Amino acid sequence: MVPSTLPESMRGAHMRYTRSMTHATLLSDLIDLTTALKTDNATDLEQRKQRDRAIGKTLQAQRKHPARQLRGWLERVEIRGWQRRGQAGVQLYHVLGVVLAVAGLSAGWGLAGALLHYTGATPINVFHALGVLVLAQIALLVLWALSMLPVTLPWFAGLRSALGFLHPGRLARWIAGRFPQRGGSALEVVWHGDNLMVTAPAARWLLSFWSQLFSFWFNLGVLAAVFYLIAFSDLAFAWSTTLKLSDADFHGLLRVLSWPWHNLVPAAVPSRELVEASRYYRLDAGPLGGGAKLSGAQLGGWWPFLVAAVVCYGLVPRLLTLLISWQRTRHHLARALPRLPGAPELLARLNSPLVTTAAGGAQERAAVRPVAPEEAGPRSALAPVPCTIVGWSDTLDHRAALGGGLQALGIQPRDWLSAGGGRSTQQDRETVAALCQHAAEGVAVVTKAWEPPLLEFLDFLQALRAQCTRHQPILVLLWGAGDGVSRAQSDTWRQTLRQLKDPDLHLEVLGAAR
Amino acid sequence: MTRPVFAVVGHPNKGKSSIVATLAGDESVAISALPGTTAAAREYPMVVDGETLYVLIDTPGFQRAREALEWMQAQSGSSVDRPDIVRRFVEQHRQDERFAAECRLLAPLLEGAGILYVVDGSRPFGDEYEAEMEILRWTGQPSLALINMIGSGDYRGEWQKALGQFFRIVRVFNAMNADFDKRVQLLLAFGQLREDWRPALERAVQALQAEQALRRSLAARLIAECLAAMIVHRRRQAVPDTAPGEPLREQLRAAYRRDLVSMENDCRRQVEQVYHYRHLQRQEALVEVLDADLFAAQTWRLFGLTRQQLVATGGLGGAAAGGVVDVAVGGHSLLLGTGIGALIGGISAWATADRVADIKLLGRPLGGQELSVGPMRNINFPYVVLGRALWHQRMVEDRTHASRAPLEIAAVPGALQVAGLQQRKSLEKIFAALRKQAALEPALLDRLSASIEGLMQAGDTAPP
DSSP states (O other): OOOTTSOHHHHHHHHHTTSOOOHHHHHHHHHHHHHHHHHHTTSOHHHHHHHHHHHHHTTGGGTTOHHHHHHHHHHHOOOTTOOOOHHHHHHHHHHHHHHHHHHHHHHHHHHHHHHTOOOSSSOEEHHHHHIIIIIHHHHHHHHHHHHTSOTTSHHHHHHHHHHHTTOTHHHHHHHHHHOGGGTHHHHGGGTSGGGHHHHHHHHHHHHHHHHHHHHHHHHHHHHHHHHHHHHHSOOOEEBOOSSOOOHHHHHHHHHHHHGGGTTTOGGGSOOHHHHHHTBOOTTSSSTTOTTOOSOHHHHGGGHHHHHHHHIIIIIHHHHHHHHHHHHHHHHHHHHHGGGSTTHHHHHHHHHSOOEEOSOOSOOOBOOOOOOOGGGOOOOOOOSOEEEEEEEESSGGGGHHHHHHHHHHTTEEEEEEEEESTTSOHHHHHHHHHHHHHOOOSEEEEEEETTSOOOHHHHHHHHHHHHHOSSOOOEEEEEEOGGGOBOHHHHHHHHHHHHTTOOTTEEEEEESOBO | OOOOEEEEEESTTSSHHHHHHHHHTOTTSOOOSSTTOBOSOEEEEEEETTEEEEEEEEOOOOSSHHHHHHHHHHSOOOGGGHHHHHHHHHHHHTTOGGGHHHHHHHHHHHTTOEEEEEEETTSOOOTHHHHHHHHHHHHTOOEEEEEEOOSSOOOHHHHHHHHHTTOSEEEEEOTTTOOHHHHHHHHHHHTTTOGGGHHHHHHHHHHHHHHHHHHHHHHHHHHHHHHHHHHHOOEEEEOOTTSOHHHHHHHHHHHHHHHHHHHHHHHHHHHHHHTTOSSOOEEEOOOOOOGGGOOOEEEEEETTEEHHHHHHHHHHHHHHHHHHHHHHTTTTTTTHHHHHHHHHHHHHHHHHHHHHHHOEETTEESEEEEEEEOSOOOTTHHHHHHHHHHHHHHHHHHOOTTOOSOEEEOOOOSSOOOOOHHHHHHHHHHHHHHHHOSSOOHHHHHHHHHHHHHHHHHTTTOOO
């Protein structure tokens, strides 16, 4: 049941996707799916996931039939820039079928016409007719069977490859390649390009299908010619051989050949009398020599046998191979569909619950202007200055470790005070007041480099600047404990302090930088 | 059932956004060394087919925790009133820019979100954290502390002692290199915060595990498709009569190499997409193709047939025509027609082939000389490509979405060594069939895909 929330076009599409899976529809699907998946790569993955899962939910009844699901998807999906070329390919496929049928029909008619050519001077030798119309066909069927054997046998794989170029179906493939604009390029997805890995068996059976189509119509052409010649001319058949083949042996051979239809059409089994009477030797006078016991009309009595032989060993097997090839092509096309590059991912999107963990929409970010390190102030005034040292957030617990760094920077500690950390804001205010009273030339605030510059730290600096009447330089000293201070840490601090726009606010790294 | 909601809170720059990016699998989460990058709370719901199973909220870090706590402490009230005091703080300071960060991070907690408090365990504990932990305790919400190991230092011990005083559950979690199992364990740990959150979280874990298995399967399929395509790839080029041979061969070999590199890159990109990486930068040495492996064969073709095949076809055609003549004369020719026909057909095909090949139909010549390179015959090639692909897949699978560095894929030392004899045999059979190109079928791809998935499951493809 299609949810009513679906657009009208999609509901119509749902009705269509239940149509049967024939050659033509599968071929069309294969072409469309190949192009759709390629075009769809340009669509954002998240959009694809949501779109495909929504479609997939309407196709859950077909979950066990991936090819049907894919068809359903093809009929529902809309992809920007995607052109459906399946129908064009199928049209060419039908045209090629007609071309091969006409070619087969003509070839059959022509060959039968040549074989049954009878001027009245010499009767038609049944051996020749049997040889070409029956034995050659059986031989070709055996070759076909060999060429279509399972590919897992390595010896047969080579043979198949050698026999492959004898397929009349190659003609169709070649013609398709000549008409790229009329569906040829679409049809080529079956045997060319990226899909070959999955479409190779379908391509092989499609070639076989075309060949069997040609052969089936060839046999129809033969029969049509035979019936035409029988209806509108007189034919006389006889047989002749140099071998020591007795009439009885030949009759026995014919009975074996006629076994498939002897019950069905007894009249199409040559009688012993016919066999005996239609043997001839060219040294004897006349077409059938002195031994002829039958009239010309009776010699024409071989035709039911000939027709039955063509039907039994030509037409019917070819019909069977045609149906087998049709079915195998259909099977392999259906098998190839869910294995096309990109199709397993599509099926996963159709059938797996859509799991999203990401946030929707763009993230709101703080409006911090990125600053290149070289332009990022403030910087240290490196002249030696006597300073009051403020330890921010228990940094003075490590006073001994700080001494060397301060000395290296030329800072002469006058007094040591604390702020931040576990102290209250009231205590911070008292520290600010104390700093304003100090006579030292500058204030150096030691802070942990690995901690970010919080707004409460900036509050402290601003309070210091606002409350002290004397404008003294403030030096922020980054302390990295045993690890030193990284460039990223100092850049972060520099960028943040820059927001205060205080020309007498400086930053320096205490101890070794990393 | 109450929907589990977790607010990830803490000091700025301690990896809150990294943890959210890792758990949400979202590479778009802004992660920066600059404090205050996360300006507003942002929700990351885990939705399975439209049903939200849990929500993670990334929040700004505390900026003025001491002042906020002092305001709250100044309000008279007992322990029972503390959540209300926090609520009052948020209500009264909602418009106050000074406490914007505090209000934004506390708001989801007041609506019932669980607390995921994040600290950096690679740096020592400091007194400045106590105020924010105290505020979080005042909210009365279920809470869990995560010690995120950002750097190389290890202060887990002192952090565990400090956090243990404020939080019932303390876990160590490295957002940058937590593998899938660790992420799942963490999600399950969230369930310990409230009993009624557990079922939804267990379902979320099941969905994630199913998705992870599917991703691996899809990645295996993509690698199989790429590998097969690279092995069977062939590049052909028509050779004009006037063109010099060797430069053309070199051009063709170079184009073939480019094709292989492009195929491998496409595969990498697709595997990354399967794991939700769309903008991942990669640094990797190009796949090596030795010139000795690339034999540029020159063949002549007409109607897609080689000269030998054409002669055979001509011979057969001639034989058939001659046979008709034999039949027409009633066998008196003693199959001479067939023999002569075969001979004439074969010779004619040989002699006229070049002239026919030059004929243009619809602007295209019917045949001519053709150069071709491929398929790749080197028996080590598939193992080298597969080794590289598996290595890449493992790196992508193990990578977290918090990581922003380019994916550096070190040169794979030689070809992939497959441990299992059966697996090796199976792979070699598939590669041999692909090299021969005589037995291309989807089942081959299915088998290759299954073998690759087996190698992934075995887990012996990890980078050193």
